[in-house]
Amino acid sequence: MSTLPLTQPSLSPVGFNVLAWSAVMSEKLNPIADRLKKIGYDGVECFIDNQGVDTYRQFGAHLRQVGLQSTCVMVVGPDENPVSESAKIREQALIYLKGAIDRAHAMDASVICGPFHSAFATFSRREPQQDEYARSAEVLHAAGEYAKQANIVLAPEALNRFECYLCNTMDQLLDLVRRADHPNVRAMFDTHHANIEEKRFPEAIHTIFPVLSHVHISENDRGTPGDGHIPWDDTFRTLAELKYNGWMTIEAFTRNDVDFANSINVWREYNDPWDVAENGFTFIKKMQAQYAS
Template sequence: MNKIGFNLLAWSAVVSDELMPIADRLKTIGYDGIECLIGSPDKVAYKRLGNHVRNIGMEATCVFVVGKDDNPISDAAAVRTKGLERIKWAIDRAHDMQAKVICGPFHSAHATFARRAPEDREFGWSAEVLHAAGEYAAQADITLALEALNRFECYLCNTMRQLTQLVRRVDHPNVKAMFDTHHANIEEKKFDKAIQDIAPVLAHVHISENDRGTPGDGHIDFDAVFSALADVSYSGWITIEAFSRNDPDFANSIGVWREYSTPWDIAENGLTLINQMCLKHGLDKHVTVNYVR
């Protein structure tokens, strides 16, 4: 049964008590869970937010990235070791939140380029780090759902075919993949073919419009996306990831220079879209819209 989540990056990249009332309202709107970025250093904040989310009857998932100083595909072994330790740290924080999924492009450093095409040895280094991370994640019953990014943010994995090959090379049951409609809109030829490619290892889905605003307001073909997800009997999280300039430091880091939609408009209208798409294409969603306009 699919559960529907909302990524709190629309408000803040920092895990703190300030996210609790946002989770409360998302619960009222009809969401099953929230997703937050693992990165801020306050360890206790993760436990507090995780406990709060559980207490109001929701669940949490997490998203995570690594940078050039802890890059799993660095040609320096010491940096790759730092990458593994950083991923383990993220697994610990997800465990603190009682989350069971960490998604993101932590197979390699975000926005760090080699000015050439990826090499086989880099896929090998990534797989080695991720297999060890999978062993650690298994102890907490956490799935690592790797993400392919567009060519402007990553050079190792841009497509579902590349990502599938990497996951198979990792060869660990706790290391899977995710599908993001924003990145696929840039890199894939067809949504249905991309989802068919990734289906055997698919564990998480991000619903995101072409401009990172409200899903359904842009040109993403969500009929094709949800039809394909139904065809492969996808049963994991369907989580909206949209951005704003509410957190300027985070917005600047990912090139968000304008407002697209207000976060609450994104949350309400995005949930409406997901419910409509799930009903139309036969996905077994868990929630229905229960807010009053």
């Protein structure tokens, strides 16, 4: 009697965010990508700035050459704030998002994540208002329509209360994504921010899962995943139970890029970036195997 072969579970691809080295896109990232590939990573994540599209196209070509996929992360500032009362600023927000989509598309990226639902570290000195969610959702919907043409998913991110006021929790983020009402506007879950804002990880992940498309694996101190107190067993168990198979991308920060580090209040070194990359990859693979079913 013949038996059917056992099928292996579909594990999430593993990525690494090169912000640990630089927020500036350049050919200097090429050898970093090469080494990440040798470690075993499936892709890299890079920051989108205002450089020309060709710069991203060239990096994307290098990634394809070495067999790596890509995702992107971005922020918006007060001059392109989707929640602004000014129609002119909201129009600029959409232009900025479209430019980011063009750059990501040139790199052949599949996801743009980040807190681009509102301006980073820009506060109104009051709790988020319903009209702010409505304005942000309108901009995100329009950006989602543009991203659809490039086959890119926009995954806005909830940040902790010290960096953002519009979306701190998965409840708030889910509400915003549903208001945006576009298949190319989904959501991401970041373990660092959730460690500050969520009561319990399993409930938070269940809340956002209907629209979840991206996960940042980030330790409580932004160092090597597995070295701190993030509830990793809860995280990997819940994602496995829900059969999540999107990206798991390590986001860790250093002072290698001083301007970027200063902009996000990173004042010390947590771990060497290659320690994060090598030990973090081993940690994710171990946890994926432990909870695979």
